[in-house]
Amino acid sequence: MALRERGELRVLGACPLDCPDTCSWVVTVKDGRATGMRGNPEHPYTRGALCVKVNRYLEHAAAPDRILYPLRRVGPKGSGRFERITWDEALDEISVRLRAIVDEHGGEAIWPYLGTGTLGHIQGSEGVAGRRFWNVLGASRHFLNICSTAGNAGLRLANGTPGGMDPETFALSRLILLWGTNTLTSGHHLWRFIQEARAAGAHIVAIDPIRTRTAEQADVHLPIRPGTDAALALGLLNVVLSEGTQDDAFLAEHTNGWADLRTEILRYPPARVAEITGLPEADIRSLGVRLAHTRPTGIRATMGVQRHAGGGTAMRAIAAIPAVTGDWRHPGGGVAYSTSGHVHLNIDTRDDLLPGPVRRLTMTRLAEGLDESVKCLWVYAANPLGSTPDQNRVRERLAREDLFTVVMEQFPTDTVDYADIVLPATMQIEHTDLHAGYGHMYLMWNEPAVEPPGECLSTTETFRRLARHMGLTEPSLYDSDLELAEQLLASGHPSLDGITVDRLRKEGWVRLNVPRPFVPFTEGFPTASGRLEFGSGPAYVPPRTAAGGPYPLALVTPASHTFLNTTFGNNPELLRRSKGPRVVVHPDDAEPRGLRDGQRARVFNAFGGFEAVVEIDDRVRPGVVASTKGHWGKLSPGGSTVNAVVEERDADLGQGAVYHDNLVEVAPVMSETT
Structure with a gap:
């Protein structure tokens, strides 16, 4: 829809980028030229806020390196x-x-x-x-x-769909696990609902190999070894069983395969899980006890958690948690991965x-x-x-x-x-489109x-x-x-009753025709049995990075705060803010390698390598290094990026990618050491 005010048009649209939030925006047009863009304050989820990346969208669309002709x-x-x-x-x-x-x-x-x-x-x-x-x-x-196929496959096996919680219901959660997700960088509009929950007494836990912006704002950060998430899920459920707080009625009425899963859970006591995950046993027990006694618990697990060899199994194990605790009964309980399953x-x-x-x-x-x-x-x-x-x-x-x-x-x-x-x-x-956010429950129109x-x-x-x-x-x-x-x-x-093209063009966005609050599986799960399926087979698949060998450091490649995948990777201001390719190394790993803060280094393995500036910081755990994705090779030193060291290899389910399951070594570039 376009509204004219004082000689200007205000046109409703939606962000097209690969982010769960799919922001509603308003473009101001004067004399045929876009003169301003802001978030639409009327949208119930994104509420007028755009991210640091999209705030420069009009500048980007008018950039001098834009391709304009064949x-x-x-x-x-x-x-x-x-x-x-x-x-x-x-x-x-x-x-x-x-x-x-x-x-x-x-x-x-x-x-x-x-x-x-x-x-x-x-x-x-x-x-x-x-x-x-x-x-x-x-x-x-x-x-x-x-992007997400391993997690999708794991959730479909368990729940019949990757769709789960309405993220808005996190405001009702009393324990929130932010599992392998950096909310303040990738989908920051959820944070408002988390803050509402915190104001009502909710406890926030971030489970992430990196102390991200989000982890710094959580009540507790658990710096897990990359790819060991399924083991942690089983260990937490082990504590739930030891506390005797499993929801036996929910398990009997709404799940299949509980006896086999229970046997598997008992194989993962906190002491064993501590060895696998690198987390202190006391921290695993503490979170397990809190999980056992806090309803509702909401889990936000996004795509980063499933980009390793056992990614599909990890999401299936995480999906088991609200089934064992019965959290799927409650608004604010369950797992939120992608709302696309509800579209x-x-x-x-x-x-x-x-x-x-x-x-x-x-x-x-x-x-x-x-x-x-x-x-x-x-x-x-x-x-x-x-x-x-x-x-x-x-x-x-x-x-x-x-x-x-x-x-x-x-x-x-x-x-x-x-x-x-x-x-x-x-x-x-410049074009027409229809969007559905995979982090909220709204259809969006872009005029x-x-x-x-x-x-x-x-x-x-x-x-x-x-x-x-x-x-x-x-x-x-x-x-x-x-x-x-x-x-x-x-x-x-x-879910589409009453939603038409005319209505979308007029209003800009329409919520899917589902209840509010939305509790997705009140009438059963969309599986063949109508029940959540715990399934058989391994409940934990170790990552490749657990194997060791000539490349001793596990590399994770998180999203950048300034790029979205490689979109905006050529924007001069966002490039400046990104400070170029960097590799974060723990002090314990930097010292024996002779790495200095601010030094250029080469990150490499048998597949190739890339150059980055060293940042020595304990926000990564020992044995883990991190370098953000999204940089362009032609604008990077040496002409390569993090994907030069990522193997073409499938995860356990769905042929998912393994961007967070690669072993590397880091060394100073020779020109600085000779």
């Missing part, structure tokens, strides 16, 4: 040398190349690589934008597993358009999958050279001269430098506030023009953005 490569791959061409020239070349690839090699030789640069249901990954077009060509299926939009990707079965290629195994059978890589809403594991091998594969690479982008990322054709992409203030600059096109319009250029006749390829929005809302699910 480009064709004129230098070697990786050189970043391009010439401007017209849209017709770009579409002509793309059409000819795609037709030739399909005719000679089949559609599966095309890999449409969609990322989480926008979580839009129309323009981005949540709605699998472009899938209809790729289905008509018979392209390979892209498995977007980079029942009609994501119709028209798989009926496929000419036959197609293979699946996995996002986080780009180096492995980008072999000679892939003749075209089409990248959109993604910067895989900056974001995926095994960075050095990915770079080698992108340099293949026989690989036709098209990148739809806003800025000249590391990946753009390897493109044959670059297509200029719109930003959020375009201004015309796109230069010749930028939205994702949907790009695919409509390309389909027309290729002479494709499937009618659904030409659906307008508003038609796509209508289709999304036509699932018939009760």
Whole structure:
């Protein structure tokens, strides 16, 4: 919706970025130009506050390095040398190349690589934008597993859905476990509800290998060894059993497999869990006793907790806690991972358009999958050279001269430098989209506030023009953005009752049609049995970092406070605030390595290495080093980032990534020691 006041338009929109909060915002427009942006104070969850990153969004959209026109490569791959061409020239070349690839090699030789640069249901990954077009060509299926799939899989096995608590109900919790989540950096709007709970007497515990901004504000910080979360969950439940406070009625009425899980829990007394997790036994017992006697307990566990070898099992073990304690009965009790499981939009990707079965290629195994059978890589809403594991091998594969690479982008990322054709992409203030936050219970509408600059096109319009250029006749390829929005809302699910496109455009956001407070499983769990399934098999899968070897330090790669993945990684002010790539090393690990505060060092293992400035600090535990993700290689010393040392390897469930399960060594750069 746009309101006009004193010659200015105020346009309602929503942040598109990969953050649970999906903020509602208001863009002020004068004479066709966006002159201001602020958080929408009327939104019940985000309440007018934007993060330090998005506060610079208008500046970012007008940045001088914005890609405004189609480009064709004129230098070697990786050189970043391009010439401007017209849209017709770009579409002509793309059409000819795609037709030739399909005719000679089949559609599966095309890999449409969609990322989480926008979580839009129309323009981005949540709605699998472009899938209809790729289905008509018979392209390979892209498995977007980079973020949360291990945790999703573990929660689906237990609860039948990754959906859990409404985060607003944390205000009602009396014990809050912030488990592997840095709320004040990644989803800071939840903190207001945590503060409301604290004012009413709630106790806040942060479980994290790093003493983050959030951990510093908690009542207790437990600096757990990375990847040992499932063992801690079992140890806490061991104390609950010893206190005799398990909810036997809930267990009997609403769960399956309790006898087997109980036997497993008894194998993890606090003394053993202390050895595994590196936490003092007394701290484990203390939290276990508090958990045993505090209702309701709310657990916030987000994606960082499941990016290791046992990530799926860890989330399944954490999901067992409120089942054993009966916290799922209470508003403010349970686990909040992602509210996306409660969003029942009609994501119709028209798989009926496929000419036959197609293979699946996995996002986080780009180096492995980008072999000679892939003749075209089409990248959109993604910067895989900056974001995926095994960075050095990915770079080698992108340099293949026989690989036709098209990148739809806003800025000249590391990946753009390897493109044959670059297509200029719109930003959020320039296109229509529909969003659903994965950290709250609201659908959000984004109305375009201004015309796109230069010749930028939205994702949907790009695919409509390309389909027309290729002479494709499937009618659904030409659906307008508003038609796509209508289709999304036509699932018939009760949670969408009363929600229409017209209403969203008018109001900007609408809460899902669920009770307030929302207690999700009052009528049973969405499993085949209708019960929470404890399951069988191992209840704890050790991380790779528990194995030891020639690289003795466990590396974790948390989110930056100034970047969101690699978005904003080229913003001058946010780059300045980030202080460049840094590696935090505990004093006990720095001294034997001759590392000094402020010194340049190389972090490395068998897969590669990157350079960073050393920061000696006890906010990481001994044996753990930390370096934030999101930096661009081309803007970093040595040209590589943290993903140069991350292995292409799957977690136990869901083929999740293992960004927090890598062993490294740290050494001073030679130029400073010779």
